[in-house]
Amino acid sequence: MKQHHGMTSIVKNTARLVSGFIAVFGLYVALTGHLAPGGGFAGGVILAASGVLIVLAFGRRFSAKVITDRAVHIADAAGAGVFLLVALLGFLAGAFFANFIPTGEPHHLKSGGAIPISNLAIFVKVGAGLLGAFMALSAFRLTSKESKT
Amino acid sequence: MDALVPLLVVVPFGAAFILVALANLPGLARRRAEGGESAGDLASAPGPRRHRVLSLLACAAVLANFIIALALLRADIGHIYVGGWGDEKSALGIELVCDGLAKLMVVIINMVALVSIIFSWSYMRRFTKVWLFEALFLLMTGAMNGVVLAGDLFNMYVFLEIAAISSYALVAFGCEAEELEAAFKYLILGTVGSAFILVGVTILYSLTGHLNMAKVHELLPAVGQTSPAVLLAAAALLGGLALKAAMVPFHAWLPDAHPSAPAPISAMLSGVLIKAAGIYALARIVFNVLGPTTEYAAILMALGVVSMVVGMFLALGQQDFKRLLAYSSISQAGYIVLAFGVAAHLLATGGDRNIAGLCIFGGLFHLFNHAAFKSLLFLSSGSIEQQTGTRMLKEMGGLTRRMPVTSFCCRIGALSIAGVPPLNGFFSKLIIIIGLALAGQLVLAAIAAGVAVGTLLMYVKVQRYALEGEPSGAAANAREAPAMMCVGLVLLAVVCVVAGLALLPLRDVVFGPAEDVLLGAAGKLTGGLTP
Incomplete structure (x- = not known):
């Protein structure tokens, strides 16, 4: 049972410190995806990794209160929905997925038109999706362990 | 009209995402049960009224898709490049192809999807998390539309995977041990098939530098149709797609996976998934990408004949209604592949193009008909199972009196698949057999006729045990299925009757253009425009 309450406080404190930085790095990778x-995908994976770190350090029981099923579902659906919406808004510029926002100057953060928005949507979708899959797997393990004892 | 084409994929995907979000929004979800972990699942279960709203949304999305598919049928559609990036010369962008064959397939897919979702309105009530079922269902439908609309090999692969992954989850939806085992088997074999398809696509890409199907077809002769690399790619693609189409000897997953799923999903899997992801893709690759040669034709014919005969014999011995239907799907899919194989043989050897056209028409018509009557049979097996609580034929009996509407529709479906005139199955089998005979394949025509007799036997058995006779213990308390389930059954029964009678007008409007797409590839490029 001990592992469900997480690891030692050294690990917990380190994870608490580091996971924020990891998440911010994920956001950075997603934001500069067009440069x-x-x-979005790589950034989302990094974001999910910070969540996985929290789950490993603090145990499933604690993290399930922070990262709820419902939040994961909503974030996942919202990310995918926004991506689809950006694709549909492309019809404003004449075609499905067309870039409807002025593309701006190359090599600046504010460039690429709709691409950064799509990247952010993918970031949320992939982060939530991967984390949700990981949580689901960890929940499965918990019940199978408990049924044995 | 061109703008409508991407909507066939966008509408179901969008509806699926909205559905998941709505089902989980805090204001809409049922109030969290008191404390603790176990509330996790309950918290995301919407109340009964939300259920109805969400189901209505799913139905509306599929209905919208069906209307779009019908509207596209007569439309004149040119090249569609996603994002407007590509042009016809370079063919570097992602192209959507909405030619005659794709139009026919989207009509079939969305027709069966519409009936299945109507049926599941009542049928799925006994499951929890219906919104999850509906979201996965919509993802699968949208992905199948994507498979048939994709104009390049890689997008076809991606949509194949989306359709496959959502179908793995749907097969396991009941979460019983048997269903999980079937889904796991399906998952492993399906992934092996997908991996082979990806390898084939990769080789073709490295040889030609293009993924666009039309462009690959144009550049392949320069590489050499019989160079080892092309043959390796063809072997990988044909093997992978034959697995998706459940051709014998790649069929082991189907008899487990299709009966284990909830009935509407069985109808979708047997009715359209093995066709969109298997047979359609197989035909596209052989006719429009690789170009028909005698070798590919021989492989298709062999797969078709073996599936037809083995599927029939395995089905004859079944006592489980849904397993019998699943084996019969293998056998009937064999007809379609055999007809395509003979057509490919004729095209490769320079035979009569009209006879090749007749064979392809027979194959496509049988594909349409099989989608209609096999979905009908799976849905009626679902309502019989729900009412009697058994899938074993011997434990049923006397259902004609107990469930008149279901039994009548089931009978129409059984007569259609058995090839009794004037229902649609008779005409498609007749056309295939005539086509085979005219092509000089008398032995194959005789085998096809023999299998038709076997199919008749198998469905006489179904009628004898399930519908006729005295009601047995399980059937004694059976009552007619809920209205929405009957509506679904009646709709498909009407399709079965009308398609047989309206054969000639249908050929002009729907099947003719689809036939031209497959025929045209031997002589010239058809990457989406059928002039």
Whole structure:
């Protein structure tokens, strides 16, 4: 049972410190996806990794209160929905997925038109989706362990 | 009209996302039960009224899709490049192809989807998390639309995967041990198939530098149709897609997966998924990408004949109604692949194009008919199972009196698939057999006729045990299924009757253009425009 209440306080404190930085780095990778290697998917995976770190350090019982099923579902659906919406808004510029926002100057953060928005949507979708999958797997493990004891 | 084409994928996907979000929004979800972890699942279960709103949304999305599919049928659609990035010369962008064949397929997919979602309105009430079912259902429908509309190999692969992954989850939806086992088997074999398809796509891409189907077809002769790399790619693609189409000997997953799913999903899987993801993709690759050669034709014919015969014999021995239907799907899919194989043989050897056209028409018509009557049979098996609580034929009996509407529709479906005139199955089998005979394949025509007799036997058995006779213990308390389920059954029964009678007008409007797409590829490029 001990592991469900998390690891030692050294690990917990380290994880608490580090996970915020990891999440911010994920956001950075997603935000500069149109300028540098990376993008929404890579950023989302990093975001999910920070969540996974919390789950590992603090145990499933605690993290399930912070990262609820419902929040994961909503974030996942919202990310996908926004991505689809951006694609549909492309009809404003004449075609499905067309870039309907002025693309601006290359190599600036504010460039690329609709691409950064799509990247952010993918960031949320992938982060929530991966974290949700991980939570689901950890829940499965918990019940199977408990049924044995 | 061009703007409508992406909507076929966008509408179901969007509806699926909205559904998931709505089902989980705090204001709408049922108030969290008192404390503790176990509330996790309950908290996201919407109340009965939300259920109805969400189901209505799903139905509306599928209905909208069906209307779009019908509207596209007569439309004149040119090249559609996603994002407006590509052009016809470079063919680097993502192209959507809405030619005759794709139009026919989207009509079939959305017709069966519409009937299945209407049926599931009442049928799914005994499950929890119906919104999850509906979201996965919409994802699967949208992905199948994507498969048939994709104009490049990689997008076809991606949509195949989306459709496959949502179907794995749907097969396991009941979460019983048997269903989980079937879904796991399906997952493993399906993934192996997908991996082979991806390998094939990769090789073709490295050889030609293009993913666009029309462009690959144009560039392949320069590489050499019989170079080892092309043959390897063809082997990977044909193997992977034959697994998706559940051709014998790649069929092991189907008899477990299709009966285990909830009835509307069985109808979708047997009715359209093995066709959109398997047979359609197989035909596209052989006819429009690789170009028909005698070798590919021989493979298709062999797969078709073996599936037809083995599927029939395995089905004859079944006592489980849904398993019998699943094996019969393998057998009937064999007809379609056999007809395509003979057509490919004729095209490759320079035979009569009209006879090849007849074979393709027979195959496509049988594909349409099989979607209609196999979905009808799976849905009626679902309502019989719900009312009697058994899937075993011997435990049923006398259902004609107990469930008149369901039994009548079931009988129409059984007679159609058995090939009794004037229902649609008779005409498609007749056309296939005539086509095979005219093509000089008399042995194959005789086998096809023999399998038709076997199919008749198998469905006489179904009628004898399930519908006729004295009501047995399980059937004694059965009552007619709820109205929404009957509506679904009646709709498909009407399609079965009308399609048989309206054969000639249907050929002009729907099947003719689809036939031209597959025929045209031997001579010239058809990457989406059918002039």
